[in-house]
Amino acid sequence: IDGLPTYKMADVAKHSSAEKRLWVTYKEGVYDITDFVDSHPGGEAILMAVGSALEPFWNLYAVHKTPQVTKLLEQYRIGNLDPAEAKENAEGHDPYHADPSRDPELVPSNKKPFNAEPLPERLIENYITPTEYFYVRNHLPVPVVDLSNYAIEIEGPGIKSTSLTLEELKKMPKHTITATVMCAGNRRSEMSQVKEVKGLYWGPSAIGNATWSGVKLSELLEKIGFDESTNEALHVQFEGLDLTPESNPYGGSIPIEKAVDPKGDVILAYEMNGKPLTRDHGYPVRVIAPGIVGARCVKWLNRIVLSKEESPAFWQRRDYKGFSPNVTAETAKWDEAAAIEELPVISAICVPSKHDHVHVNDDSTVTVRGYAWSGGGRPIIRVDVTSDGGNRWVEAELVEKSDARPGRHWSWTLWEVKVPVTASQNQVELWAKAVDSSYNVQPESFKHIWNIRGVLNNAYHRVPINLVR
Ligand code: HEM
Ligand code: MTE
Ligand code: MO
Secondary structure, eight states, X not given: OTTSOEEOXXXXXXXXXXXXXXXXXXXXXXXXXXXXXXXXXXXXGGGGGTTEESHHHHHHOGGGOSHHHHHHHHTTEEEEEOHHHHXXXXXXXXXXXXXXXXXXXXXXXXXXXXXXXXXXXXXXXXXXXXXXXXXXXXXXXXXXXXXXXXXXXXXXXXXXXXXXXHHHHHHSXXXXXXXXXXXXXXXXXXXXXXXXXXXXXXXXXXXXXXXXXXXXXXXXXXXXTOOTTTOOOOEEEXXXXXXXXTOXXXXXXXXXXXXXOGGGOOEEEEXXXXXXXXXXXXXXXXXXXXXXXXXXXOSSEEEEEEESSOOOSHHHHSSSBOOOTTOOTTTXXXXXXXXXXXXXXXXXXXXXXXXXXXXXXXXXXXXXXXXXXXXXXXXXXXXXXXXXXXXXXXXXXXXXXXXXXXXSOOSOEEEEEEEEOOTTOSEEEEEEEEEETTXXXXXXXXXXXXXXXXOXXXXXXXXXXXXXX
């Protein structure tokens, strides 16, 4: 910008304390952010960048790469950066350079970190979701794991501290379960239509059903001395090998009851759909806590800690919690809200898609297909679909499902139905709602379950379509 002084990185480096003011650079701009740091939505992390360039941090935290944030930053501009140095900063190390390549079937909502889901009609083509288009939700770069120095550390009160290589893990009894994994943000884009929410705008395909093979956590804990009658631990914390710039690992925890129950079926999985885990899905080992939110199914598992406390990780304490609709980012009491563990009942219409031109069958019906699932091992007992705002509900046929017992029913149910449509109408809105074995049913609208983070998006799925006769 004309008229402002030009600085070198060495000048900027001198401004990294409150007395000397706090400076940062971004592209060809130099900024004094002293008056902004206290109101930074991301907290004290911002201090890591003072006296230096923002690029390495913002390449990781892509939330910043929006026009709104650029505009905000420009308010603090005090100078220009030497163009040669700006170029060097821009070309600096990309923390995502070692990420794997991905199947084009996965449609990304964000590339760095990588987040992607398949098209809904692809999603329900198979009861077991092929690994190539199983949704991917990464918060950070995919770690590069060298098996020769990989071992999972396990510690906590009342158990023998243990370190386990993949080879040692594979010597223990191998269990295979079929389980659905779903992100708490699945279907967030629908909730965002009520009012904007924070987070990636997922469609209905941030969910998948796969077989997972590995060691049962309950057996492993028992083997290293866990005794339920004396142990005081309340949570099992998991840490991944993926690190934030502050060197905090991705993490999450589950209640101890789930972890030690043989019927809880928590697996330290090294195979997905019969093959070694792919890098995106957690190679070499990840947690599968079936019936529980995807966020706790920690990938690239590095450490397990038994504790009286939940995981201290950001994603357990400051994310993946629901709030009442009028709670704002300013009023949210993060410490008081319950972390999401078991997920509520959900369903989605996958065929047809929104605004499709749909052929009306000879019997004046349209064919509708989708999935339904509930957390906590609760089977789906019914799916209802309507084309006329609920005057007439039609029960769907549950075409593909598991015969697992209630409480251990980890897989989704695929359904199909022919819904009658009125002869005079050219446009209808399809609605679907599922009921689980506890007779929990999906809420009617997003308005009353809206929450700041856009999680638990399980209102009736509504799909407007055009009819073709
Ligand atoms: C979030 C601004 C530097 C880490 C945000 C948001 C804004 C912002 C506006 C909210 C974005 C949204 O919710 O859509 C800035 C500005 C910076 C800066 C103007 C520099 C002058 C940094 C640095 C780091 C960082 C250097 C990390 C080392 C984060 C994190 C969040 C965030 C982790 C997300 C917090 C959450 O998800 O709740 N920042 N930021 N920021 N920022 Fe920054
Ligand atoms: N584990 C690690 N280490 N890092 C992550 O970013 N993302 C979590 C979970 N485990 C994550 C992780 C979230 S939010 C979800 S929804 C699931 O992984 C997604 O699993 P998938 O990518 O295999 O579908
Ligand atoms: Mo997630």
